[in-house]
Amino acid sequence: MTLPRDYRGQTCALSRAMEVVGERWTLLIVRDAFFGVRRFADFAGHLGIPRAVLTDRLAALTEAGVLDRVPGGGRRAVYVLTPKGIRLWPAVRALSAWGEEHRPAPGGPRRVYRHTDDDAPVADDGRCTACGAPVGAGDLLVAPGPGLPAPSEDDDPVTAALHRPHRLLEPLPLTKGSP
Template sequence: MALPKYYAAQQCSLARSLEIVGERWTLLIVRDAFFGVRRFGDFLAHLGMSRAVLTERLEGLLETGVLAETPGSHGYREYVLTGKGVDLWPVVRDLLAWGNEHCSENGPRRVFRHVPDSGLLAPDGSCTACGRTVAPADLVVVPGPGYDDHADDFVSEALSEAHRLLEPLRTR
């Protein structure tokens, strides 16, 4: 039996937020959207989830205004983060930093660098070189010390090179 999606008895902002991004796979879809993944097939290949679950999660993110649909090249529909979706960056960044600190054996798989000065992104979202808080559009994701080059999908392969966040990741 599936767990309910709503926390009707909980009257707090965290419960309302979890109703949008708290289901399994949802934050990974959002993370990939920051990485520039836009096509259904690319999300599917990179995340390895079922088509039905991906369809359901994308529909939920569209309904809540986290993602928007846009026409893409070659007739593909593409999914892009809205302003509301980009506002999730501190949550995604903090969870990545927490995972790097507590769940990573070989260090982070990917790290973020500030475009103007190549400073690393600190866990608090500031640049280690200039000290400023960095917006996701001003970051490049690059392989980190925990990266393994055994990419088994084309999204991972594309992310083996430096890539600016929020820019479309062209995988094929």
């Protein structure tokens, strides 16, 4: 039985937010959009998500104004975060920090975040450890962490690209047949 997308009887802001981002896979799609994933095939390949589910989640995020579907050159559209979607960064960052603290990966974090202005690490609260400034998503560099497994020739293009430091929100430089 499919669960409804709304939380009938709940009127708080959290329940309204969960109606947009609370379904399985949705926050991982948003996370990948922050990483710079743009194309349907790249979301599908990196997440291992069923195509029908990805289609549904992308449509819901687009309808909610979290993502825009825009021409991407050629016949295919790409997905980009809207200003509303970018405002989800503190929640994505906080959930990731919670996961690192309470469900850590062997060997340490798979990804670390650095402030692009001074290359200093960014703390779990979103502040630069060197200058103390709050760091928005557009001023973050995502880099491989100590828990990231070594690259493999079997890596999908997104995983391969994330083995190199990359500024959030900028399209990933993908290889292996991804234009």
